[in-house]
Amino acid sequence: MKSFMLENNIKVIFHKTSALKLVAMRIFTSVSVISENRDNSGISYFTQKLMTQSTQNRPNEILVRDVANIGAKLYGNTEYDVTKITMIFMSKYFHEAVEIISDVILNPKFDSKALFFEKQNVMAVLNSRKDNISEMAHDEFIKMFYGNNTTYSRTIFGIKETILKINRTDLIKWHNYSYNNSNILISIVGNINDKIVQSSLSKYFSRVPDGVKSKNIIFDVKLDKNIKIEIKSKFKQAYIYSGYPACKFGDQNFIKTSLISIILGGRMTSRLFVELREKLGLAYEVNTIYPLRISQSYFGIYMGLDKKNINTALEKIYEVLKNFRTKKISELELLYVKKNIKGNYFLNRETVKNKSYYYGFFEIIGQGYEYDFKYLEYIENITTHDIINIANEIFSKYSVNVVICPE
Amino acid sequence: MKYENDLKSIFIKNKSNIASVIVFVKVGAVDENLSQAGLSHFLEHLMFKGSKNNPSNSMSKKIENMGGEINAATSKEFTMYYINIQKNYIIESIKILADALENPIFPKKEIDIERKVVIEEIQRYFDNPMSVLYEQFYKTVYSGCPLKNTVIGSSQVIKNVSRDEIYKYYKTHYTPEKMLIVISGAFDDLKISKIIHETFGKFKKGSLMTINNKLFNEDICVAKNLIKYKKTELGYMITGFLCPNIKEDDIYIATLVVNILGGNKFSRLYRSLYEEKHFVYEIESLFEVFNDYGNVNIVSIFDPSNMENVKMEIAKQIEYIISYGIMEKELNVSKLSTKIDFLLSLETSFGKGYTHGYWHFMRNPEFIKKYIKKIENIRIDDIVFFLKKYYSPKMILNIALLPKIKNKIR
Numbered sequence: 001m002k003s004f005m006l007e008n009n010i011k012v013i014f015h016k017t018s019a020l021k022l023v024a025m026r027i028f029t030s031v032s033v034i035s036e037n038r039d040n041s042g043i044s045y046f047t048q049k050l051m052t053q054s055t056q057n058r059p060n061e062i063l064v065r066d067v068a069n070i071g072a073k074l075y076g077n078t079e080y081d082v083t084k085i086t087m088i089f090m091s092k093y094f095h096e097a098v099e100i101i102s103d104v105i106l107n108p109k110f111d112s113k114a115l116f117f118e119k120q121n122v123m124a125v126l127n128s129r130k131d132n133i134s135e136m137a138h139d140e141f142i143k144m145f146y147g148n149n150t151t152y153s154r155t156i157f158g159i160k161e162t163i164l165k166i167n168r169t170d171l172i173k174w175h176n177y178s179y180n181n182s183n184i185l186i187s188i189v190g191n192i193n194d195k196i197v198q199s200s201l202s203k204y205f206s207r208v209p210d211g212v213k214s215k216n217i218i219f220d221v222k223l224d225k226n227i228k229i230e231i232k233s234k235f236k237q238a239y240i241y242s243g244y245p246a247c248k249f250g251d252q253n254f255i256k257t258s259l260i261s262i263i264l265g266g267r268m269t270s271r272l273f274v275e276l277r278e279k280l281g282l283a284y285e286v287n288t289i290y291p292l293r294i295s296q297s298y299f300g301i302y303m304g305l306d307k308k309n310i311n312t313a314l315e316k317i318y319e320v321l322k323n324f325r326t327k328k329i330s331e332l333e334l335l336y337v338k339k340n341i342k343g344n345y346f347l348n349r350e351t352v353k354n355k356s357y358y359y360g361f362f363e364i365i366g367q368g369y370e371y372d373f374k375y376l377e378y379i380e381n382i383t384t385h386d387i388i389n390i391a392n393e394i395f396s397k398y399s400v401n402v403v404i405c406p407e
Numbered sequence: 408m409k410y411e412n413d414l415k416s417i418f419i420k421n422k423s424n425i426a427s428v429i430v431f432v433k434v435g436a437v438d439e440n441l442s443q444a445g446l447s448h449f450l451e452h453l454m455f456k457g458s459k460n461n462p463s464n465s466m467s468k469k470i471e472n473m474g475g476e477i478n479a480a481t482s483k484e485f486t487m488y489y490i491n492i493q494k495n496y497i498i499e500s501i502k503i504l505a506d507a508l509e510n511p512i513f514p515k516k517e518i519d520i521e522r523k524v525v526i527e528e529i530q531r532y533f534d535n536p537m538s539v540l541y542e543q544f545y546k547t548v549y550s551g552c553p554l555k556n557t558v559i560g561s562s563q564v565i566k567n568v569s570r571d572e573i574y575k576y577y578k579t580h581y582t583p584e585k586m587l588i589v590i591s592g593a594f595d596d597l598k599i600s601k602i603i604h605e606t607f608g609k610f611k612k613g614s615l616m617t618i619n620n621k622l623f624n625e626d627i628c629v630a631k632n633l634i635k636y637k638k639t640e641l642g643y644m645i646t647g648f649l650c651p652n653i654k655e656d657d658i659y660i661a662t663l664v665v666n667i668l669g670g671n672k673f674s675r676l677y678r679s680l681y682e683e684k685h686f687v688y689e690i691e692s693l694f695e696v697f698n699d700y701g702n703v704n705i706v707s708i709f710d711p712s713n714m715e716n717v718k719m720e721i722a723k724q725i726e727y728i729i730s731y732g733i734m735e736k737e738l739n740v741s742k743l744s745t746k747i748d749f750l751l752s753l754e755t756s757f758g759k760g761y762t763h764g765y766w767h768f769m770r771n772p773e774f775i776k777k778y779i780k781k782i783e784n785i786r787i788d789d790i791v792f793f794l795k796k797y798y799s800p801k802m803i804l805n806i807a808l809l810p811k812i813k814n815k816i817r
Contacts, residue, residue, distance in 0.1 A: 019422070020750055060682060068673035071743035090747060117685050124688040127640035128708065131536050234638035235534045237527070268455070268467035268477070278464060281523030284531055304531050336472040343474020347491055350425055350755040 001359075001369065002194060007206045012186045013359050013369050014197050017352060021091040023190025024352040025098070027105055028364040030185075031178035031214045032083040034295060036151050042122065042158015043166055043174045044083050048076030049118055050171060051108040052085060058103060060114070070096045074104070078156045081216075081294045082364050083178065088353060091192045095200050102204035105179050110171045119164065122157050129155070133304065134285075136233065137241040137404050144227055145243055145298055145400045150219050152295065180211020187360025187369075189352045221245050221296045223398035230403045238307040239404040240314065243300040244394050249292050250367060255378045256390045257299065261290040263329065263337050263387070264320070265301065272301060275320050282309045282316070294365050299394050307406050314401070325391040328384050341379050408600065410608040413584035417767050418599065419591040419759050426494040426592025427760040428501055430508060430607075431768040434580035435484045436556035437697075445560010446568060446576050448481040449525055453573065454488070455479070456517040459510035463517075466507050475500065481558055484697055485768060491757050494592050498602050501588075505606035508581055515570055526562045536639045536808050537706075544645045544806045547631055548702055582613030587768045591760030631804050632718075636811045641688070642711040644807040646721050647704035650797050653696050653769050659781040660793045661694045661701065666741045666748075667733060667790065668692040668724070669705055673740060675724050676705065686713045686720060698769065703797070711809050718805050729794050732787045742782050749778060 003013045032044045052074055054060040067074045072089035085104060089097045129135040139155055146153035157163070177183070186205065188197055223245065247253045264272050265288025276286045286303040305313055349355050359369040408416045434447050455477075457463045470477040475492030488508070490500040532538045542557055549555040588607055590599055651657035669676040669692030680687045689708040695701055707717050753759050766774040 020754060022747075022750060022754070061678070064672045064678075065740075068671065068740040068744060071740075071747040073671075073747075088747075088751070090750070120685070121688050124641060124708070124710070128688075131639050131641065133531075133534055237530045237534050267471050269464060269471050274464070277524055279520070281520035282527075284524050284528035305527060306530070339474045340471045341474075343493055344476065346474075346493060347425060347476065350423065351751075352754070 003369070004198065006202055008181045008208055008210070010181050010184060010186060010205055010208055011363065012188065012197070012201055013363055014194060015189045015355060015359060016194060017189060017191050017355075019191065021191050022352050023089055023091050023094060023097070023188065023192050024356040025087045025101060025190075026187045026356050026360050027085045027101065027179075028185045028187060028360045029083050029178045030081075030183050030216070030364050031174075032078060033080045033151050033154070033156050034216045035214055036158075038149070039162060040166065040170060040174070041151070041154050041162040043170060044178070045078040045122070045157050046115070046118060046163075046166055047171050047174050047178060048078055048083050048085060050110050050114055051104050051175070052076045053114050054109040054111055055103045056107040056109050059109075060111075063100070063104075066100055072097055072100070074100070080152055080156065080291075082361060084360070086353075091190060094192050094196055098200045098204050102207075105184070105205075106207060108175060110168050110175070112168050115166070115168060115171070119166075122163055123160065125157055126155070126160065133233065133235045133237055133239050133404060134302065137239045137302065137402055140229070140231060140404070141241040141243060141300070141400060141402045144229060144402060146221060146296075150221075150296075151217070152293070176209075176211060177214070179208065181208050182211050182213040184208065185360060185364045187356045187363065189356040189359065216294065218248075218295045221298075223400065226398045226401070228401040228403065230405055232407045233404045234407065235404065236406055237304050238310055238406060239302070239304050240310065240317075240401065241300065241302045241404075242317065242399055242401040243298040244397050244399045246290060246297045246299040246394055248295055248297050249365065250294065253390050253393070255375075256382050256386050257394065258290055259337060259341065259379060259382055260387060260391060260394070261288045261299065262341055263333070264288045264324065267340060271320055271324065272317065276303060276313060276316055280312070280316065282313050310403055310405070321395045325388065325395045328388045331384060334382070334384050334387065338379055338382075342376055345376060410583070410604060412608060412610055412612050414586050414588070414607050414610060415767070416588045416590070416600075416603050416607070417763060418594075418596060419589065419763050420593065421591065421756060421759060422593055423756045424494055424593070425491060425756045426497045426500075426590070426594065427489060427491050427757040428497060428504060429487060429489040429589040429591070429757070429760050429764050430504055431587040431589070431764055432486045432488075432508070432581060433484070433585035433768070434486055435482050436558045437483050437553035438580065439553075439556055442564065443568075443572075443576065444557060444564045445525070445529075446564065446573070447486055447580075448558055448560050449521070449565055449568065450573060450577055451479045451481045451486050451488075452521050452525055453513055453518060454507050454511055456521065457512045457514060458506045459512070460506045461503060462512065466503050469503055470500065473499065483554055483556065483558060489757065489761075494594060497590065497592065497594050497599065501590075501599070501602050502606055508586070509610055511577065513570055513573060513577075518570055518573065522565050525560070525565045529559050529562050529565070532559050536637060536643050539635065539637060540643050540645055540806060540808045543633065543635060543808075544647060544704065544804065547633060547804055547806060548647055548649060549700065552699060554697055554699065579613070583607065583610040584612060586610075587764060589760045589764035589767075591756045591763075630801050631806075633805070634807045634809055636809055639808060639810045642709045642714055642807060642809050644707050644709070644714065644717060644805060645704050646707070646718065646803065646805050647702050648798050648803050650694065650696075650701035650703050652699050652701055653771055656781075657793060657796075658694075658696055658701065658774075659778070660785055660789050661696070661703065662745055663738075663741050663782065663785055664790060664793055665692040665694045665703055666745050667728075667737065668703075670741070671744055673744070675728070676721060679724055680707070680717060680720050684716070684720065686716045714807055714809070722800065722803065725794060725798055729791060729798070732791050735787065738785070738787055738790065742785070745782055746779060
């Protein structure tokens with residue numbers, strides 16, 4: 001693993017692999033949904049989407065052709081805390097790929113016509129989320145949990161009112177803010193020589209201009225009562241999405257909380273899976289979610305089920321959580337959970353795509369790529385005492401419960 | 408490698424620290440009759456409910472406690488069980504899977520609980536517009552053969568099927584001659600051969616006859632335009648036609664054809680319907696291959712008012728290729744894209760094991776070896792000839808799912 005700075009202070013992290021002749025290259029920016037406000041919600045998504053459509057040097061059909069000519073994949077992703085432009089390609093096309101992705105980063109066209117049609121597409125995406133019960137439940141949950149004034153309360157696509165207002169000038173400004181030398185990071189993993197990486201990036205990325213460092217708003221959610229809402233829907237299935245406030249990434253309790261999410265959900269032997277699915281047959285899908293966020297996160301529990309079982313399921317979830325925070329887990333259970341996390345850690349790092357994501361993500365949010373290598377050590381140090389303490393801290397708080405119910 | 412009981416195994420060696428143990432069993436939706444709809448899938452669930460040496464959920468427990476993941480999947484033509492784990496646990500994983508497949512207990516109480524789980528899964532599946540659409544597509548394109556059967560199954564069957572019927576179905580299909588075990592990763596061949604011999608290699612050969620469920624009507628796949636209505640926000644459609652089966656050489660061409668049509672942002676349908684005419688929000692084409700018949704299907708999502716435009720433009724694009732061919736450059740780009748997709752599919756131990764295992768299991772092991780060369784040798788004429796052979800306006804299916812109340816996107 002290597003890291004170096006380009007002339008203009010852009011950090012590059014690079015990991016050489018030895019298997020297939022493939023490379024994943026990601027340009028991360030720390031400007032994303034968290035940096036938005038109520039008037040420009042959705043702008044990070046639009047910016048990356050239009051960046052990957054055309055540049056000042058390459059109209060859409062030329063950009064698409066050039067990417068296809070080297071057999072590469074080029075796409076963008078917006079998450080709540082980071083946005084990234086990714087390219088995956090064969091090692092032998094490294095120079096060509098870097099030239100193309102640098103053009104995308106440096107010279108986006110932000111074509112007005114493309115923006116017009118992209119707005120229609122985003123409206124369709126927002127509508128299509130209502131055709132999927134788990135997306136619908138998630139979207140309702142974040143609205144209730146985060147309230148109206150935080151960026152995490154909206155989907156990454158934004159909201160209809162602001163989407164319609166975003167114009168080309170807004171995108172140019174947002175691009176200048178997002179993709180300057182203070183806010184981007186390059187993460188590369190693949191079977192390629194480091195000298196080639198250095199020379200190619202110096203050639204194409206040293207032109208990224210100076211800019212202002214992003215300032216992301218950090219906020220807390222404080223619930224003063226339990227909130228439960230029931231929403232009637234067109235689906236035959238019912239759905240529960242519940243969540244408790246939980247610490248942000250970087251907090252001293254973050255790793256402990258993530259371990260708790262594995263004890264309770266995510267595996268065939270997790271407690272909620274065993275109690276709700278294996279013993280009672282209440283659901284096919286039952287899981288926990290603990291989003292990795294630089295601001296307020298939540299510990300979520302979700303399941304799809306039959307309408308008639310909603311109350312039984314909610315009572316059982318409560319019982320499992322109560323039991324979990326009152327009775328210390330055994331040393332043996334903790335040992336096995338740690339082994340499972342370790343195994344899954346390696347399973348998740350088999351591809352250049354995943355590795356470039358983890359290293360880049362930890363670096364851009366300020367923990368350093370080394371965090372990924374220390375992760376298992378942090379897990380190893382957690383005790384049963386830590387678990388019960390954190391469980392008490394999380395599950396004795398108020399919660400938000402969204403229940404989607406057939407009409 | 409073939410064992411005395413006709414079980415087969417293949418070893419895929421690589422340097423990874425992660426290993427995969429995969430077992431393919433030749434049973435799926437095509438083996439079911441109406442009163443068994445979903446039995447293969449239900450059985451797959453029940454295999455996790457305990458075996459002689461690993462009662463209750465101790466199979467999952469052991470694997471997860473060793474840092475691995477265990478799961479299974481049922482398809483139209485086979486059921487697959489797999490474990491992904493660190494390489495030093497391969498032997499233990501083989502033993503656990505062997506015991507699960509040879510000595511399942513099927514406790515009555517567990518069967519009754521799992522019925523509820525699967526019925527819930529069915530409910531969830533049919534709440535999804537794409538699932539509804541695909542089921543209708545299969546019913547139509549394969550109307551005369553068992554490929555039309557739904558994998559997920561019928562709630563009625565799952566609710567009522569007895570333990571005896573489940574056991575009989577298991578005894579009929581879970582026999583060594585219908586299994587392939589794939590080991591992918593870094594391991595000692597001799598040690599692994601020995602352990603397979605001592606476990607899977609000792610499975611008793613099947614005694615019950617397997618009913619050949621393969622019938623085909625000649626009148627299937629005449630052009631049809633079907634519209635179903637559901638409470639959805641957008642319009643969804645599958646446009647498709649029948650294609651070569653797994654043994655035919657045309658399958659190599661089929662993978663290029665779907666890439667040219669709708670495999671990426673450079674593809675014809677994407678450029679025309681998404682970028683230029685803005686008729687769709689999403690469009691993609693896929694090639695599905697089975698023992699008897701394959702199919703090419705084009706999936707589109709659109710504003711309901713655009714449905715006819717989408718249909719016409721898809722037909723126009725295909726017919727254009729038939730009349731005028733494609734450019735050499737386009738063909739080369741498609742070859743490169745297909746090759747990189749293939750490379751990416753081999754990046755993980757599971758990916759390598761699954762890809763090699765699948766083609767062995769489907770009795771076309773040469774596919775992998777020949778793949779890159781065959782793709783390289785495809786010419787423009789082959790693409791045109793393929794579409795002339797398999798596509799015809801008289802045989803195209805358009806299966807759409809539209810909102811019950813017309814909902815225009817504003």
